[in-house]
Amino acid sequence: MSLRMASFFDRNRFNDYSLFLLFLVLPLHRNFSTLAILVIALFSIINIANKKALPKNQIDWFLPLLFLYYLASTLLTGGPWSAIEKRLLLVVIPILFWLNPGFFKESLRSKIYWSYIIGILLAETICLIVAIQNSVSFLDGSLTFNAKVFPDAEYGFLTASVRDGNYFFGQEFSLFLHPIYFGIYIVVAQFLIFEILTASKGSYRKVLISLIYFAQFIFLFLLSSKAAIISSFFLTLYLFWTIKLPNSLRALVVIGVIIFSFFFANLNPKMKVFTDTFFAGLSINPNARFGHDLRILSWDASLDIIKNNWLYGVGEGNKDSVLLAKYNEKGYVVPAEEMFNSHNQYLDLFIGGGILGLGLYLFGIIRLVLNAFQYKKVNLPLLIFVMLFSFEALFENFLSRHAGVLLFAVFVTYLNGTKHVGNNA
Numbered sequence: 001m002s003l004r005m006a007s008f009f010d011r012n013r014f015n016d017y018s019l020f021l022l023f024l025v026l027p028l029h030r031n032f033s034t035l036a037i038l039v040i041a042l043f044s045i046i047n048i049a050n051k052k053a054l055p056k057n058q059i060d061w062f063l064p065l066l067f068l069y070y071l072a073s074t075l076l077t078g079g080p081w082s083a084i085e086k087r088l089l090l091v092v093i094p095i096l097f098w099l100n101p102g103f104f105k106e107s108l109r110s111k112i113y114w115s116y117i118i119g120i121l122l123a124e125t126i127c128l129i130v131a132i133q134n135s136v137s138f139l140d141g142s143l144t145f146n147a148k149v150f151p152d153a154e155y156g157f158l159t160a161s162v163r164d165g166n167y168f169f170g171q172e173f174s175l176f177l178h179p180i181y182f183g184i185y186i187v188v189a190q191f192l193i194f195e196i197l198t199a200s201k202g203s204y205r206k207v208l209i210s211l212i213y214f215a216q217f218i219f220l221f222l223l224s225s226k227a228a229i230i231s232s233f234f235l236t237l238y239l240f241w242t243i244k245l246p247n248s249l250r251a252l253v254v255i256g257v258i259i260f261s262f263f264f265a266n267l268n269p270k271m272k273v274f275t276d277t278f279f280a281g282l283s284i285n286p287n288a289r290f291g292h293d294l295r296i297l298s299w300d301a302s303l304d305i306i307k308n309n310w311l312y313g314v315g316e317g318n319k320d321s322v323l324l325a326k327y328n329e330k331g332y333v334v335p336a337e338e339m340f341n342s343h344n345q346y347l348d349l350f351i352g353g354g355i356l357g358l359g360l361y362l363f364g365i366i367r368l369v370l371n372a373f374q375y376k377k378v379n380l381p382l383l384i385f386v387m388l389f390s391f392e393a394l395f396e397n398f399l400s401r402h403a404g405v406l407l408f409a410v411f412v413t414y415l416n417g418t419k420h421v422g423n424n425a
Helices: 003-008 011-025 030-051 062-076 081-085 089-099 106-135 179-199 203-223 226-242 247-267 269-280 292-308 319-330 333-338 345-372 380-392 402-420
Strands: 136-139 142-145
Touching (some): 011 106, 030 089, 062 089, 062 345, 062 402, 089 402, 106 136, 106 179, 106 402, 179 203, 179 380, 203 226, 203 247, 226 380, 292 319, 292 345, 345 380, 345 402, 380 402
Antiparallel strands (some): 136 142
16 A cells, blocks of 8 residues: 555544534534434544543543533423433533544644635535525426515515515525525625635735635525624624724724625614614514514513513523513513524523523633633634623523534534634634
8 A cells, every 4th residue: 555545544634634523514404414423423433532531631520510501400400301402512512522633733723714714615605596486487388587485476576575575585595504594604604715815825816715704795695694604794894904004004804894784684674673673672573573673572581580580580491481471471472373582592591591501501602701811812713602692691591502502512612622723723
């Protein structure tokens, strides 16, 4: 066997490839990430068997302790196994990285980033192709294009996205993840793209990477996740403010981003509805049927529950039934029919575990922020990810869905572990 072939079949390389595979398939269907995790676990077992020793590095306690909270609270209050199963990643991912300390090598950083970015681009491309296929048809021998889910509806292309559906918007467009989750996956990708951009050399390469960055706004527009759009614009303002440019040029860039965000918000139907009602004043409408009005109902009901259960909460296994009873009590029709959760990660933990459950989570988040500042050079990827996730958690229970738990577990474990090896992509 040649040296090149021997290098290709090296176990360490297979370990690295399995890690790249995991980051590549994160934005795709959960079956792909499960397969990647199983592959990493298999190679980890083989390595341990060959070395006959466990790694000497330590596992960070935050994610496993958070899992133990969910496990104990769910079991003690009769919750379903599915609630435990999707949170197993809070233990599995830290263990896999613990068994493979080589995953944190700085030499892998840019390849890991690119793997995730390519996965995002792949998911976006597939969604776009399927949307085109659903919208194009032959009628009387002629090629026609109609993206409306109900073709005979009288309203236009953009209006359809907030009515009966448009194949290029929201739930109909996002094939693999809920639009809110796909949105934050894309915003995380934007930061990683920027990290690669700042470390790149050559004007052609920088232009290409910049185009990839700004192309993500197109898909955020199509997904119409308000939280993701807002966090993306704030992230962009911050990132481009940090670029080493003359003050006058930096000011022009910032002004340009603000103007772009203004037109973006006014063109996107869901953002326009949100801004119009926000400035008109938010109110509780028990008969609300869609949009942020429903979130306000969920938040209002959640706060009512918390008032009477602020210390220990109602238990993870009782959250859904208690919220449903509160919706019915207050006459919130759609939240009761759809059995909505609290749509806020902080309220969700407060309902389930009271001040103790919420305190555990917040203590872990604060500790991650402190870890980012632990060394002379700030671990900016970790800090940015925690800030993005914390903001998005104001509008969604990310730790109640597999896609949210997966993103949180993988990036917290990886970025928190890289604090020892510098911060350059």
